[in-house]
Amino acid sequence: MAVVTMTEYGALPAAQICAADGAEITLSLFGAHLLSWKTADGQQRLFVSSQTPLDGSKAIRGGVPVIFPQFNMRGPGLRHGFARVSHWRVGASGEENGQAFIELELNQQDLPAEHAAAWPHDFALTLRYTLQGDALAVRFTVHNCGTREFPFGVALHTYFDVGQLAATSVAGLQGQRYTDHHLQTATQDQPALHFTEKQDRLYQSTPALTLNTASATLQLEQQGFDNWVVWNPGQADAAALTDLADEEYLRFICIEPARIDQQPLAAGASWTGSHRIRCCG
Numbered sequence: 001m002a003v004v005t006m007t008e009y010g011a012l013p014a015a016q017i018c019a020a021d022g023a024e025i026t027l028s029l030f031g032a033h034l035l036s037w038k039t040a041d042g043q044q045r046l047f048v049s050s051q052t053p054l055d056g057s058k059a060i061r062g063g064v065p066v067i068f069p070q071f072n073m074r075g076p077g078l079r080h081g082f083a084r085v086s087h088w089r090v091g092a093s094g095e096e097n098g099q100a101f102i103e104l105e106l107n108q109q110d111l112p113a114e115h116a117a118a119w120p121h122d123f124a125l126t127l128r129y130t131l132q133g134d135a136l137a138v139r140f141t142v143h144n145c146g147t148r149e150f151p152f153g154v155a156l157h158t159y160f161d162v163g164q165l166a167a168t169s170v171a172g173l174q175g176q177r178y179t180d181h182h183l184q185t186a187t188q189d190q191p192a193l194h195f196t197e198k199q200d201r202l203y204q205s206t207p208a209l210t211l212n213t214a215s216a217t218l219q220l221e222q223q224g225f226d227n228w229v230v231w232n233p234g235q236a237d238a239a240a241l242t243d244l245a246d247e248e249y250l251r252f253i254c255i256e257p258a259r260i261d262q263q264p265l266a267a268g269a270s271w272t273g274s275h276r277i278r279c280c281g
């Protein structure tokens with residue numbers, strides 16, 4: 001039987017679910033931010049910065065930030081949107097088909113006046129996390145409750161704990177088109193992407209990926225999004241981030257299912273994106 005426990009993470013209210021096999025996740029209500037995912041073997045799969053504020057003053061560095069309604073600066077609002085700095089509500093939770101799940105919700109009425117005024121659209125977001133044995137599934141639904149269409153971009157900015165960056169690679173992207181941080185567009189030749197310097201690539205496709213680290217193999221799949229984003233800041237950019245210790249860039253990479261370009265959602269319509277991460281060792 002799944003158990004949902006309300007707890008605290010730093011100064012932030014958080015919800016924890018434990019599955020029957022011992023797997024567990026912890027989610028901050030600030031940002032609906034996944035902070036911890038331990039598989040049944042007790043292994044932590046996500047990275048959280050030792051320097052991140054955990055008091056709601058700033059977005060959390062690590063885990064899974066929820067990016068909405070814009071990716072990075074691709075829109076007129078806050079960088080990466082307001083969802084990651086909003087206070088979400090706990091919705092349904094429990095067990096379905098033997099799997100533990102929890103939902104977090106956010107709508108227009110939940111926003112502080114300044115964010116609601118800056119993005120005046122009647123929306124409802126539902127983020128559902130399901131623990132499935134050695135897999136974690138997340139389903140993100142955006143609903144337009146209003147009478148006019150609105151544009152949005154979205155991402156699940158997943159920080160994987162890779163232990164040692166030098167022993168990490170991502171397979172599945174050979175032959176795929178991407179744009180890098182120099183705004184150069186190219187096709188990836190290499191079968192596997194390695195991390196010997198800063199990487200910030202926006203891929204135009206969504207193949208299944210394999211993340212190989214020194215101690216684990218993870219399979220990643222997504223539906224409903226349009227892109228993969230792969231990011232590691234490298235030494236110089238990491239040093240400039242005040243919420244990351246200088247050497248911590250050597251411990252994570254971000255692989256993000258995303259829809260980086262703003263696309264319209266019609267009045268009354270919904271969009272759903274899914275991401276599934278399975279540990280194979």
Ligand SMILES: O=P(O)(O)OC[C@H]1O[C@H](O)[C@H](O)[C@@H](O)[C@@H]1O
Pocket residue numbers: 072079080200201229230231254
């Ligand atoms: O520092 P943040 O606002 O959390 O953004 C962190 C990173 O997010 C994405 O991965 C972008 O592709 C990067 O360009 C950006 O640096």
